[in-house]
Amino acid sequence: MDLERLKREAALRALEFVRPGIKLGLGSGSTAAHFVAVLAERVRGGLDVVCVPSSEATKLQASRLGIPLTTLDEAPVLDLTVDGADEIDPELNLIKGGGGALLREKIVAQASREFVVIADETKRVERLGRFPLPIEVVEYGLGATRLALAAAFRSAGCEGPLRLRMKPDGHVFVTDQGHLILDAGLGQIPDALSLARGLADVAGAVEHGLFIGLARRAVVAGGGGVEIIERT
Numbered sequence: 268m269d270l271e272r273l274k275r276e277a278a279l280r281a282l283e284f285v286r287p288g289i290k291l292g293l294g295s296g297s298t299a300a301h302f303v304a305v306l307a308e309r310v311r312g313g314l315d316v317v318c319v320p321s322s323e324a325t326k327l328q329a330s331r332l333g334i335p336l337t338t339l340d341e342a343p344v345l346d347l348t349v350d351g352a353d354e355i356d357p358e359l360n361l362i363k364g365g366g367g368a369l370l371r372e373k374i375v376a377q378a379s380r381e382f383v384v385i386a387d388e389t390k391r392v393e394r395l396g397r398f399p400l401p402i403e404v405v406e407y408g409l410g411a412t413r414l415a416l417a418a419a420f421r422s423a424g425c426e427g428p429l430r431l432r433m434k435p436d437g438h439v440f441v442t443d444q445g446h447l448i449l450d451a452g453l454g455q456i457p458d459a460l461s462l463a464r465g466l467a468d469v470a471g472a473v474e475h476g477l478f479i480g481l482a483r484r485a486v487v488a489g490g491g492g493v494e495i496i497e498r499t
Contacts, residue, residue: 271301273387273488274351278302280493281349281385281486287315290342292375293329294350295322295368298385302349307332319345321375322368323443339378348379352485353398353476355390359485359498360459364401364476367432367442373474376481384482388489396425396455401432401476402466403446412471413449419465420453427453446473 278301320326
């Protein structure tokens with residue numbers, strides 16, 4: 268299965284939701300990068316949009332490709348955001364943050380009137396949790412934060428190891444906002460909403476990668492073509 272081809276197919280299909288003159292949020296990660304690339308082709312063809320990137324990497328890519336950019340300070344309400352996901356359940360709840368941009372991604376998604384997720388078919392799951400759940404945390408009090416997170420997992424009926432994310436060169440991964448990421452290997456999450464509420468109560472946790480009730484549509488590419496799934 269050519270996953271990069273499928274990601275590009277999903278990105279191309281998502282362009283049908285982009286209208287001239289809109290304010291558009293740009294996601295982060297490998298699938299979102301395909302969307303930025305195909306969007307740039309339309310911009311060069313005359314499409315009039317202004318975009319808010321959700322990471323420094325996306326900002327660099329979009330700027331290099333000539334996509335007009337703004338900020339949420341200048342455009343606090345967006346018409347649409349298109350982003351990828353690490354997992355998508357049947358209700359279009361997501362796990363995001365595999366690339367480390369979950370905080371900005373969620374801010375951009377919540378600022379949008381519509382949030383469309385694009386993915387290849389391998390990202391669809393019956394229940395969230397197979398992909399490690401990223402949790403963005405502050406460095407201060409990390410040991411205490413770990414204990415509080417573990418308690419939140421147990422309260423939501425799940426548990427698993429918490430690993431500090433490292434870069435391939437052996438250094439600690441640091442987000443665009445200067446925070447750390449703990450990846451929770453939970454295996455499965457029986458009640459994602461309950462867990463999201465519990466994690467929100469942990470002071471040292473800046474944000475988590477559960478995106479509950481944000482995505483309105485998912486554009487999923489697979490061997491049989493591209494499917495658009497709408498949340499009921």
